[in-house]
Amino acid sequence: MIYEMNYDSIDLTYPAPEDEPARQNYYIAAARKIVSVRSRQKGRDLTACVKTFGCQMNERDSEKLRGILQEIGFVIIPEEEADLVLYNTCTVRENANLKVYGRLGYLKGLKEKNPDMIIGLCGCMMQEHQVVEKLERSYRFIDLIFGTHNIYKLAELLNTVLANPGRMMVDLKETTDTIVEKLPADRTYFFKSGVNIMYGCNNFCTYCIVPYVRGREISRRPVEIIREIEKLADDGVVEIMLLGQNVNSYGKNLDETITFAQLLREVEKIDGIERIRFMTSHPKDLSDELIEVMSTSKKICPHMHLPLQSGSTSLLNKMNRHYTKDRYLTLVEKLRAAVPDISITTDIIVGFPGETEEDFQETLDVVRRTQFDSAFTFIYSRRTGTPAASMPDQIREDVIKDRFDRLLELVQKTGSKRSARFEGRVMPVLVEHKNEQEKHLVTGRIPQNLVVHFPGDESLIGKIVKVKLKECKGFYYLGERV
Ligand code: 5AD
Ligand code: SF4
Numbered sequence: 001m002i003y004e005m006n007y008d009s010i011d012l013t014y015p016a017p018e019d020e021p022a023r024q025n026y027y028i029a030a031a032r033k034i035v036s037v038r039s040r041q042k043g044r045d046l047t048a049c050v051k052t053f054g055c056q057m058n059e060r061d062s063e064k065l066r067g068i069l070q071e072i073g074f075v076i077i078p079e080e081e082a083d084l085v086l087y088n089t090c091t092v093r094e095n096a097n098l099k100v101y102g103r104l105g106y107l108k109g110l111k112e113k114n115p116d117m118i119i120g121l122c123g124c125m126m127q128e129h130q131v132v133e134k135l136e137r138s139y140r141f142i143d144l145i146f147g148t149h150n151i152y153k154l155a156e157l158l159n160t161v162l163a164n165p166g167r168m169m170v171d172l173k174e175t176t177d178t179i180v181e182k183l184p185a186d187r188t189y190f191f192k193s194g195v196n197i198m199y200g201c202n203n204f205c206t207y208c209i210v211p212y213v214r215g216r217e218i219s220r221r222p223v224e225i226i227r228e229i230e231k232l233a234d235d236g237v238v239e240i241m242l243l244g245q246n247v248n249s250y251g252k253n254l255d256e257t258i259t260f261a262q263l264l265r266e267v268e269k270i271d272g273i274e275r276i277r278f279m280t281s282h283p284k285d286l287s288d289e290l291i292e293v294m295s296t297s298k299k300i301c302p303h304m305h306l307p308l309q310s311g312s313t314s315l316l317n318k319m320n321r322h323y324t325k326d327r328y329l330t331l332v333e334k335l336r337a338a339v340p341d342i343s344i345t346t347d348i349i350v351g352f353p354g355e356t357e358e359d360f361q362e363t364l365d366v367v368r369r370t371q372f373d374s375a376f377t378f379i380y381s382r383r384t385g386t387p388a389a390s391m392p393d394q395i396r397e398d399v400i401k402d403r404f405d406r407l408l409e410l411v412q413k414t415g416s417k418r419s420a421r422f423e424g425r426v427m428p429v430l431v432e433h434k435n436e437q438e439k440h441l442v443t444g445r446i447p448q449n450l451v452v453h454f455p456g457d458e459s460l461i462g463k464i465v466k467v468k469l470k471e472c473k474g475f476y477y478l479g480e481r482v
Contacts, residue, residue, distance in 0.1 A: 007032055020180045027155035028071045034162050035073040047082040048074035054090025057243055060194040061151050062088045067184030068154045084118040089125035091209055093381035097125055108141050120144035127213035142168055148214050149173040152180040175215045181224050191462030193237050197225055198244035206320045206387040219254050222263055233272030242278040248285035261289040268299050276300045284322040286331055295338035301447040302339050307347035311366035312359035315352055332370050343373035343448035350407055351380040351400035353391035360403050367410050371418045375411045379404055420472035426482055429467040431460040454479040
């Protein structure tokens with residue numbers, strides 16, 4: 001916890017203040033009282049489980065949700081057999097929604113056994129009107145629904161739920177106009193942390209639902225970001241991941257003029273931070289200034305996640321991506337020239353409407369020429385409300401499957417070949433956890449983000465140690481400490 005609060009000193013006989021975060025602190029104090037009474041009645045701690053679906057932005061939001069729940073007095077547990085279960089949902093592809101619907105039946109069963117259980121759903125999927133209508137119609141056992149713009153309000157919403165058992169509380173907002181700072185967060189790792197630098201997205205790639213569910217792009221003020229990272233560093237964090245849907249356009253909506261590259265320069269100055277990562281970069285906004293900062297930095301990790309989506313310029317145009325195949329390849333060349341050993345990873349979509357075999361061959365061509373370290377490959381998912389959903393020439397499933405298999409084979413071949421390039425070298429590894437299968441091993445990452453397993457014990461977790469990468473096993477290494 002990096003912002004200490006004394007909740008017992010908050011006078012609940014006054015009405016809740018209007019300004020944030022004072023208002024949420026007031027509601028945390030109020031919920032603490034109720035939870036403490038219930039816990040005494042039950043003769044045990046109340047437990048809460050926050051389950052995350054989707055990306056690192058959601059992972060970070062879940063840390064904030066857990067932080068608030070902990071302050072309220074819940075003991076956080078990983079299992080869903082809890083007094084409060086919160087699903088932080090994703091909706092980027094249809095599959096993500098299906099997973100949530102699939103799990104809801106299970107939660108219903110748990111609630112039948114524990115009628116006091118509170119079930120909440122939040123995050124991206126809740127920003128879709130048709131989803132919420134369906135939940136209101138057919139999933140009446142849900143107690144709380146909120147979206148992406150009011151995560152910070154969990155304590156306030158929970159007070160309402162606690163006061164009105166059996167009623168479904170729905171709180172949704174279309175946009176975020178303010179960013180609430182200084183609320184609690186419960187970090188998953190003590191030595192590394194995500195840091196939001198911006199929220200939302202303005203790019204409207206034609207296949208993508210994110211701009212509709214996460215709202216317009218809004219950057220956090222640099223002073224708030226720096227203050228948060230300084231506190232994290234004081235708290236023992238050595239690696240940070242700056243998070244945004246398109247970090248390369250950081251600062252565009254701020255009054256002060258600052259670019260992402262300039263922000264990185266400021267972050268670099270913070271003592272205690274050893275590694276800086278960021279995600280995600282959009283090729284259209286990747287500046288020479290950023291490449292220059294990466295090439296001179298001692299702390300920015302030589303890793304760039306640069307979603308390609310497609311190698312066909314005509315398809316990129318239909319996707320509203322604002323770059324060409326050649327521009328993408330030039331960026332890769334520039335990055336490789338400026339940052340030796342950089343690893344480049346990507347996202348690729350197969351089966352976008354109108355994709356021909358020739359378009360697909362262009363994608364394979366970029367994969368062959370770029371030699372990505374790894375790539376996330378996705379089958380195009382039709383998202384209601386996006387322009388691509390109503391485009392002609394939706395591609396047949398069997399055609400997509402065939403292309404997907406061919407792409408995956410190539411990506412794995414080039415990826416494993418490229419990942420092996422550090423074999424025999426000694427690299428700094430940040431140790432993250434004990435190996436699940438082999439108890440004598442620990443697992444960490446080199447700056448290029450590749451995973452290494454090597455003999456070691458728990459005391460190494462959170463430390464950066466030198467490891468010889470002895471053998472590459474496809475996408476990970478076996479190593480030995482030197
Ligand atoms: N279908 C398939 N993949 C998608 N992505 C975003 N929207 C869709 C969609 N409708 C992928 C993109 C993006 C990643 C996070 O998810 O590749 O970079
Ligand atoms: Fe979606 Fe494009 Fe925004 Fe990424 S940049 S979140 S793919 S709209």
